[in-house]
Structure formats: C-alpha cells, structure tokens
Amino acid sequence: MNHSAMNQATDRFLALVGDVPASTDPATIRRKSRDFYWYSPILREQLDGLQADCVVTPRTEHDLLAIARAARQSGIFLTARGGGTGNYGQAVPLRGGAIVDMTGLDGLVWLRGDVARVRAGTNMLALDRALRAQGRELRIFPSTKRTATIGGFVCGGSGGIGSVTWGGLRAPGNLLATRVVTMEDEPRAVELRGPDTRIVNHAYGTTGFVTELELPVEPAVDWCDMAVAFPDLPQAARFAHLLATQTGLQKKLVSVMDCRLLPYFAPLRNRVPAGRALVILMMAPAAIEPTRALIAREHGELCYSCNTAEAEDDPGHVPLYELTWNHTTLQVLKTDRSYTYLQTGFPPADALARVAALAAQFPDELLTHLEFLPMEGGMSCAGLPVIRFTDSARLDKIMAAHDAAGISVANPHVYTIEDGGAHRGLSPDLAADKRRFDPAGLLNPGKMRSFEALAGALDGAPNGAGRAAES
Amino acid sequence: MNHSAMNQATDRFLALVGDVPASTDPATIRRKSRDFYWYSPILREQLDGLQADCVVTPRTEHDLLAIARAARQSGIFLTARGGGTGNYGQAVPLRGGAIVDMTGLDGLVWLRGDVARVRAGTNMLALDRALRAQGRELRIFPSTKRTATIGGFVCGGSGGIGSVTWGGLRAPGNLLATRVVTMEDEPRAVELRGPDTRIVNHAYGTTGFVTELELPVEPAVDWCDMAVAFPDLPQAARFAHLLATQTGLQKKLVSVMDCRLLPYFAPLRNRVPAGRALVILMMAPAAIEPTRALIAREHGELCYSCNTAEAEDDPGHVPLYELTWNHTTLQVLKTDRSYTYLQTGFPPADALARVAALAAQFPDELLTHLEFLPMEGGMSCAGLPVIRFTDSARLDKIMAAHDAAGISVANPHVYTIEDGGAHRGLSPDLAADKRRFDPAGLLNPGKMRSFEALAGALDGAPNGAGRAAES
Numbered sequence: 001m002n003h004s005a006m007n008q009a010t011d012r013f014l015a016l017v018g019d020v021p022a023s024t025d026p027a028t029i030r031r032k033s034r035d036f037y038w039y040s041p042i043l044r045e046q047l048d049g050l051q052a053d054c055v056v057t058p059r060t061e062h063d064l065l066a067i068a069r070a071a072r073q074s075g076i077f078l079t080a081r082g083g084g085t086g087n088y089g090q091a092v093p094l095r096g097g098a099i100v101d102m103t104g105l106d107g108l109v110w111l112r113g114d115v116a117r118v119r120a121g122t123n124m125l126a127l128d129r130a131l132r133a134q135g136r137e138l139r140i141f142p143s144t145k146r147t148a149t150i151g152g153f154v155c156g157g158s159g160g161i162g163s164v165t166w167g168g169l170r171a172p173g174n175l176l177a178t179r180v181v182t183m184e185d186e187p188r189a190v191e192l193r194g195p196d197t198r199i200v201n202h203a204y205g206t207t208g209f210v211t212e213l214e215l216p217v218e219p220a221v222d223w224c225d226m227a228v229a230f231p232d233l234p235q236a237a238r239f240a241h242l243l244a245t246q247t248g249l250q251k252k253l254v255s256v257m258d259c260r261l262l263p264y265f266a267p268l269r270n271r272v273p274a275g276r277a278l279v280i281l282m283m284a285p286a287a288i289e290p291t292r293a294l295i296a297r298e299h300g301e302l303c304y305s306c307n308t309a310e311a312e313d314d315p316g317h318v319p320l321y322e323l324t325w326n327h328t329t330l331q332v333l334k335t336d337r338s339y340t341y342l343q344t345g346f347p348p349a350d351a352l353a354r355v356a357a358l359a360a361q362f363p364d365e366l367l368t369h370l371e372f373l374p375m376e377g378g379m380s381c382a383g384l385p386v387i388r389f390t391d392s393a394r395l396d397k398i399m400a401a402h403d404a405a406g407i408s409v410a411n412p413h414v415y416t417i418e419d420g421g422a423h424r425g426l427s428p429d430l431a432a433d434k435r436r437f438d439p440a441g442l443l444n445p446g447k448m449r450s451f452e453a454l455a456g457a458l459d460g461a462p463n464g465a466g467r468a469a470e471s
Numbered sequence: 472m473n474h475s476a477m478n479q480a481t482d483r484f485l486a487l488v489g490d491v492p493a494s495t496d497p498a499t500i501r502r503k504s505r506d507f508y509w510y511s512p513i514l515r516e517q518l519d520g521l522q523a524d525c526v527v528t529p530r531t532e533h534d535l536l537a538i539a540r541a542a543r544q545s546g547i548f549l550t551a552r553g554g555g556t557g558n559y560g561q562a563v564p565l566r567g568g569a570i571v572d573m574t575g576l577d578g579l580v581w582l583r584g585d586v587a588r589v590r591a592g593t594n595m596l597a598l599d600r601a602l603r604a605q606g607r608e609l610r611i612f613p614s615t616k617r618t619a620t621i622g623g624f625v626c627g628g629s630g631g632i633g634s635v636t637w638g639g640l641r642a643p644g645n646l647l648a649t650r651v652v653t654m655e656d657e658p659r660a661v662e663l664r665g666p667d668t669r670i671v672n673h674a675y676g677t678t679g680f681v682t683e684l685e686l687p688v689e690p691a692v693d694w695c696d697m698a699v700a701f702p703d704l705p706q707a708a709r710f711a712h713l714l715a716t717q718t719g720l721q722k723k724l725v726s727v728m729d730c731r732l733l734p735y736f737a738p739l740r741n742r743v744p745a746g747r748a749l750v751i752l753m754m755a756p757a758a759i760e761p762t763r764a765l766i767a768r769e770h771g772e773l774c775y776s777c778n779t780a781e782a783e784d785d786p787g788h789v790p791l792y793e794l795t796w797n798h799t800t801l802q803v804l805k806t807d808r809s810y811t812y813l814q815t816g817f818p819p820a821d822a823l824a825r826v827a828a829l830a831a832q833f834p835d836e837l838l839t840h841l842e843f844l845p846m847e848g849g850m851s852c853a854g855l856p857v858i859r860f861t862d863s864a865r866l867d868k869i870m871a872a873h874d875a876a877g878i879s880v881a882n883p884h885v886y887t888i889e890d891g892g893a894h895r896g897l898s899p900d901l902a903a904d905k906r907r908f909d910p911a912g913l914l915n916p917g918k919m920r921s922f923e924a925l926a927g928a929l930d931g932a933p934n935g936a937g938r939a940a941e942s
Contacts, residue, residue, distance in 0.1 A: 113693065171717065172765060174719040247642055248637055248638050249644040286585040293666055
C-alpha cells in the first residue's frame with residue numbers, strides 16, 4: 001500500500017485496538033524500531049531508518065488478542081519487541097506497521113519446584129532477582145540480562161551464560177512450554193509444549209506472539225567471577241577447554257579472549273598484564289579451591305576474582321559476564337566503531353587447532369573470542385571473533401575461510417532466520433508453521449525467507465509490497 | 472610372627488588402646504573381616520577364612536590416634552573398615568591384626584553453602600537424609616548407599632549414582648579435602664586438600680585413616696525413577712547415550728541392562744515385557760516431560776516410574792538405583808551364584824559399536840550392563856557385565872577380548888590397588904606416599920603392590936611373613 005493508505009490502515013488499527021496503550025510519538029517510534037543490528041555495518045546500511053508507524057503496548061493477553069484482531073482487520077504488520085537487544089534486526093520492522101512492545105506482559109506466573117512459568121516481557125535481571133528471592137536462578141541468560149526480556153531471548157537468541165553447562169536454548173529440556181497468541185482468522189492463545197516450542201524458538205516472532213514461557217530453573221548459586229591470564233592464546237584456550245570438561249567443577253561461564261581485547265575491558269585492563277590472553281570464568285563456591293589448584297597447575301595467573309552478584313548489584317562494578325558473549329563486541333564498539341564480529345561454531349574434534357589456524361590466517365583483523373559449550377555430544381566452543389571491518393567482500397572472504405576450515409558460520413550480517421544460521425536453507429516446516437499461525441503473513445514480515453518463498457515470493461505475498469531492503 | 476606371638480601382640484595392642492571399644496568375639500571378628508569380595512569366585516577362593524584377631528571401634532579421632540600408637544608399639548596390622556561393601560576384598564585383613572571399624576566416627580561436622588564436612592564413618596543413607604533435611608544431597612553415591620560409609624566409598628570406590636553428571640570420585644572438585652590419621656612414628660592427624668587427596672582416594676586405607684571428608688553437596692532434587700523398555704540392546708544403548716548427552720535434561724543415573732537381567736529385578740519383572748532391553752533412569756522433575764517426549768520419539772516404552780525417595784523410604788519398594796552399578800550383579804547373585812562380573816571402560820569413540828561387538832562375541836556368557844558417565848572429555852560408559860563363570864582361564868580370555876577391542880578392564884578379581892585398574896602398574900608415587908604416612912607398613916598389608924616392591928618384596932617388609940594368598 002502507498003503512504004496514504006498505510007496511514008489510513010494505521011488509523012483504523014489504532015481505532016480498533018481501543019484502550020490498549022498506543023503511541024505515534026516519532027521519538028518513541030524511532031527508539032522502539034531499533035535493536036542492536038548496528039553491530040553489523042552491513043545491516044546498518046540496510047536497516048537504518050526503517051521504522052514502524054506506531055507502537056502498542058499490551059498490558060494483558062486480552063490486549064494482545066485485541067491487537068491481533070485489529071491487525072487482521074486493518075491489514076497492518078506487527079513486529080514484536082522485547083528489550084531490543086537482538087543483533088540481527090529481529091525487532092526492526094521492515095515494512096512499517098505497529099511495534100508490539102511486549103514489556104507490559106511481565107512477571108512470574110508461578111514457581112513450582114524446578115519449573116517456573118513467566119510472562120514473556122519480563123526483564124531478565126528482574127526475573128533472575130525474583131527467582132533468587134525464592135532460591136532459584138535461570139539456567140541460561142544473555143550478557144544483556146539487564147535489558148533483555150525472557151521472551152526476546154528465546155525468540156531471538158540461542159544461548160549465553162550458563163550454556164557451558166546446559167547447552168543452548170534449543171536443547172531439549174531448556175524450554176518446556178510456551179503460550180502463543182496466533183494471528184489466525186480467529187486469533188487465540190495456544191499452548192505449545194516440548195518439541196512443539198520449536199515453532200517459536202528463535203523464530204523472531206514471525207510465527208506468533210509468545211506471552212508465557214515455562215522454563216526449568218536451577219537452585220541459586222553464589223557465583224564467583226574469575227579472570228585468569230595466560231602467556232598466549234593457545235595456552236588460554238587449552239586451559240579453558242580443560243576447565244570446561246571438568247565434570248566435577250560447577251560452572252556457568254568459560255570464555256577466552258585475545259590479548260588485544262583487554263584494553264576494552266574496563267574492570268580488567270588495570271589488573272591483567274598487557275599482552276596476556278584471558279580466560280573468564282564463573283564458578284560455584286565449591287569449585288573455587290579446585291579451580292585455583294588447576295590454574296596453578298596449568299601455569300595461569302588469577303588476576304581478578306569477585307562475587308558475581310555483588311558486581312551486578314554495585315553500580316561501580318561490572319560483572320565479568322558483561323565482557324562475554326555479545327557484550328565482548330559491544331565493549332569494543334563503545335570506543336571503536338571500525339570493528340564488527342562473526343558467530344562461528346567449532347566442531348569438538350580438533351577445536352583448538354582450528355581456533356589457532358584461523359587466528360593465524362587473519363592475524364591483524366580477527367581478535368579471537370571463544371565461548372565454550374557442549375556440541376554434538378562433546379565439549380567445544382562457539383567463536384564470536386571481533387573483526388576489523390574493511391568491506392563486505394572481505395567479510396565474505398573471512399567467512400569462506402571458516403567454512404573451508406570446517407567451522408560453521410552463523411552469519412550475523414543478515415536479518416532473515418534462514419540466512420542467519422541455525423535454520424540454514426529454506427525450511428518447509430517453519431514456513432508451514434507460519435502459514436498455520438499467521439496465514440496473512442502479518443508478523444515481522446521479510447524475516448522468514450521460507451515463508452516468502454512458500455507464499456510465491458514477495459509480489460504474491462499478502463500486503464507484500466514492502467519498502468524494505470530485502471532486494 | 473607365629474600364632475602365639477601374634478596372640479601376644481594382639482593382647483599387648485588391646486592393653487595399649489585402653490578404653491577404646493574392642494572385641495575378640497569370634498562371630499564379630501568373622502563378620503567384620505568380610506566384605507563383598509565373594510562376588511568373585513577367584514577372590515572367594517583366595518580370601519575365604521582370612522580374618523582379624525580383634526575389632527576396635529574408635530569413637531573419636533583421639534581413640535584412633537591411640538589405636539595408631541598402640542599398633543606401632545605392638546607391631547600389629549590395622550585394616551580400616553566402613554560398611555564392608557567393597558568388592559575387591561579391600562576390607563579383608565590378609566595378615567590378621569585388628570579391624571578398625573570406622574562407623575563410630577560418624578555425623579555431619581558442618582554444612583556451609585555447597586560444601587559439607589563429614590566424618591568418614593557416616594552411613595551414606597543417613598548422611599543423605601541429614602543433608603536433605605537442609606536442602607542438600609550428595610553428588611555421587613554407591614548403589615550400596617543403605618550400608619556403605621562415605622569414607623569407605625571414597626577409599627574403596629570410584630563412582631556411582633550421580634557420576635553420569637559429575638564424573639568419578641577422582642575428578643577434580645568431587646572431593647575437596649580429607650583429614651587423615653597417619654601411622655608415622657608419632658601418629659597425627661593431617662589435612663590433605665585438593666590434589667593431595669589422591670594419597671587416600673581409592674587407596675583402600677593403605678596410606679592412612681581418613682577421619683573426615685569435605686565434599687561439594689548439591690541442592691536436593693526430587694528425583695524420579697524411570698524404566699524404559701526397548702526391543703533390543705543396541706536400541707536401548709543408543710537411547711541411553713542420546714539421553715546421557717542431553718545437557719538440558721538434569722539426570723542422576725543412566726543405566727542399560729541386557730534383557731536376561733530382567734528376571735532378577737523384582738520391581739520390574741512384572742512390569743516390563745520379557746525379552747526387552749532396559750534403560751534405567753533417575754531424572755529431575757523438570758526433565759520428566761521432555762524425557763517422556765524423547766522416549767516416545769525414540770520408540771521406547773516407559774514401563775515404570777516412581778519417586779526415588781518414596782521408593783527408598785518404603786520398605787515394600789526398591790529404588791531403581793538398587794538394580795544398578797554393583798547392585799546389578801548382586802541381584803543376580805541373590806538367586807544364582809554361578810555368575811560373576813567384570814568392570815570395563817569404553818572409550819567415547821565408537822562406544823556403542825564396541826558394546827555390540829563384545830556382546831556378540833560372548834552371546835551366552837556375557838550379559839551387558841552399562842553405566843553411562845563422562846570419560847576423556849566426552850560421554851561414554853562403564854561396563855559391569857554379568858558373566859556366567861566357568862573358570863579363571865575363561866575369565867582371562869573374556870578380559871583379553873576386551874583388551875583386544877580397546878576396552879579397558881578394571882579387574883575385580885584381584886585385591887591389590889594396582890592390579891584392580893585405575894592405578895594399573897606399580898606406582899612409585901603411591902608407594903612413596905605410603906612410606907611417608909605408614910613407614911612400618913602396618914595399614915591393610917598386601918593391598919598395595921607398589922609398596923611391597925619398594926620395601927623389597929614381602930620377605931623384607933616389616934612383619935611381612937603373612938599368611939595371605941598373595942603368591
């Protein structure tokens with residue numbers, strides 16, 4: 001539709017949603033239409049300036065159903081948004097419409113033993129604190145815990161702090177159920193349990209609105225941050241792998257950092273001698289003494305340790321997890337926008353040799369950053385290397401070198417689910433799920449390539465004449 | 472020494488220990504001189520009838536120091552005993568002397584967060600209940616939890632229920648410290664922390680008396696027993712391996728049983744169709760629903776499930792862990808003494824193919840029994856196959872076949888530490904540790920071959936003219 005028709009549709013939508021809080025304030029719209037896509041200079045070029053026509057903020061599932069019905073009647077697009085901490089433009093509306101700000105749907109529904117039911121828009125720090133007050137904690141959280149929502153983490157993320165023990169968000173058992181508001185002819189709330197949660201897990205909100213999630217929660221642990229220095233990267237990586245495979249040491253985080261990342265790490269740069277590769281750990285109290293023994297045996301130097309919760313609660317401190325996962329790149333970008341990053345997965349066999357080979361192949365542009373986690377039944381690591389950006393062609397070359405070395409790449413410079421990695425290639429199943437739950441294709445349009453293909457490419461898609469950059 | 476000299480030495484020892492409870496009652500001596508060595512027809516032949524001259528039962532560390540001094544002065548041998556559930560004759564005195572019954576040194580010393588300090592003679596069921604009353608539980612316990620002591624488990628065992636998650640007792644972090652009464656010229660209590668605990672870990676009490684242990688303890692979990700049937704052993708083993716590698720499913724036990732073991736399993740034989748291979752599980756509450764989904768997907772049949780603690784507390788029930796680890800063989804031996812067993816370790820690579828090949832090689836005599844646990848950084852399994860016993864030569868042949876297939880054997884038909892497996896071959900370190908802590912060689916003589924070698928073989932060893940069968 002053209003601009004004027006779009007305005008009319010938006011007006012009709014806003015009239016239909018009744019008393020659901022809504023905003024057409026340009027600053028609000030601009031702010032709520034962005035996420036962390038600007039990590040990628042390529043996405044920056046493609047997504048800068050794209051924005052919604054309005055923002056709605058449901059307070060209840062009833063509000064959300066009203067929004068869904070209003071969108072079906074008015075034909076406008078809806079893009080769900082949590083804390084806006086995604087890196088692939090998940091929450092950027094490619095074709096206008098309404099941003100659905102999910103943060104009003106928040107709070108713990110119930111906690112029963114080792115299972116919690118939570119509303120999707122709950123801030124993860126608030127959630128972890130609410131759980132901790134009852135002696136529990138989240139298995140896995142992102143480095144963006146302070147701003148992310150649990151629904152956004154599950155719909156847009158894949159793993160994080162805790163994955164070294166529990167694996168990724170898609171590993172069976174890490175997400176027990178979701179409640180989803182559909183965009184069917186008669187929008188309704190459905191319960192997806194167990195394997196059925198794959199319909200919404202990491203689907204960028206293209207298949208429905210997740211309103212509640214049921215998750216396993218662990219007994220709260222009083223974690224300890226540790227930073228360990230090694231003379232070089234191979235020694236750091238070897239120690240990290242050794243530690244990650246120690247089944248007797250309870251851990252939440254095992255990260256490895258190239259020495260050139262140290263200057264960007266405020267809490268550590270004055271404590272770690274320059275030129276040392278770093279291993280960052282979160283260990284349980286009972287593991288501290290044996291970990292110190294292992295560090296000494298492997299000739300590492302424990303340069304820093306601090307109670308994680310204290311660092312989190314103290315405005316003058318930074319918990320070390322805020323130097324890891326997607327925060328590593330963020331710490332660099334805070335002072336130098338000439339960098340970007342990649343997301344890679346090392347197969348367990350020869351992981352360390354492959355890490356070394358890649359680092360050697362791009363000595364000046366690739367700053368190694370590893371996150372250890374179990375893969376294919378063994379212990380391995382994901383890479384989130386910080387890359388000095390030249391241009392798109394050079395980035396493609398670096399990705400091709402990973403491919404050639406047997407290291408998988410989840411490309412963070414694209415905004416479709418399929419091109420980003422886990423669901424690589426077109427997925428008839430995923431497209432069929434979307435067709436079932438969102439037959440009119442109104443949810444976060446342009447993000448699921450499989451659906452666009454199924455719907456007969458963009459021209460044939462309902463309301464498909466977008467202004468997005470998906471050329 | 473001859474019989475009369477031995478009697479004199481015993482009398483002197485008993486006089487020196489003063490008011491420490493002691494017994495020379497023949498029935499008590501006979502009972503306290505035995506363990507579960509009779510699993511092995513070979514050890515039965517070697518150890519039957521061997522017994523101590525008296526039993527002493529220290530109530531305090533002070534008593535134990537008095538016993539140590541008295542033994543040094545009188546020259547009699549001392550053999551520590553916990554619950555007597557060892558399988559290799561660990562607690563059988565090869566050369567008489569005194570049994571030191573450690574069960575008087577019991578109770579929780581303290582519990583601080585995720586670490587507990589406990590006395591060595593504490594019964595493991597009582598310990599687990601005391602911990603559970605404070606919201607904690609043991610990481611690893613043996614199938615003999617009802618009768619074993621924690622000190623005996625650490626000094627004579629290597630792993631058990633919980634090892635699928637935490638690894639073995641010797642994995643760093645699973646034993647934080649031990650307090651040890653030495654047999655030095657001036658017996659004293661010393662604290663061994665971290666890696667130094669290797670001096671007593673699985674050393675059969677040859678290096679000192681463990682009086683206290685510091686262990687990590689986990690938040691208590693309300694475990695669920697599950698028995699899952701599969702049409703054949705390869706399918707059962709494949710499912711067990713799949714489940715064991717599910718990082719998102721919290722588990723305490725993953726065992727696999729040949730269908731021919733089912734008739735010996737009272738709680739299951741009327742619930743599982745005959746001819747089915749079994750997988751026995753203990754799963755956390757949050758893992759039950761996803762485990763059921765996985766069972767359905769893999770075409771297993773959930774034949775039985777029960778709350779573990781309820782089964783443990785109800786005299787009419789049997790918790791499924793009492794069908795696993797060393798109890799599997801015990802369930803068979805209860806009705807048929809013509810069987811024995813082996814202890815094997817499968818390397819993670821091709822573990823399942825090796826399991827199948829071995830079973831096929833001895834179709835009539837080897838009843839497969841697997842316990843999954845992490846090994847060499849990957850997930851694999853230990854085998855405790857039940858073996859129809861012919862003779863010693865045939866058993867050697869079966870062990871040689873394992874060796875040839877790259878499967879390690881920890882021979883449970885020998886009573887020395889070195890021949891039994893983990894410390895295979897002579898260990899100068901271990902012998903040096905013993906020489907330091909027990910220079911007169913009075914502790915559990917004949918069980919550490921490295922020490923006998925160091926001391927110049929039996930003839931040269933102090934008081935070495937034993938009547939044991941270590942020819």
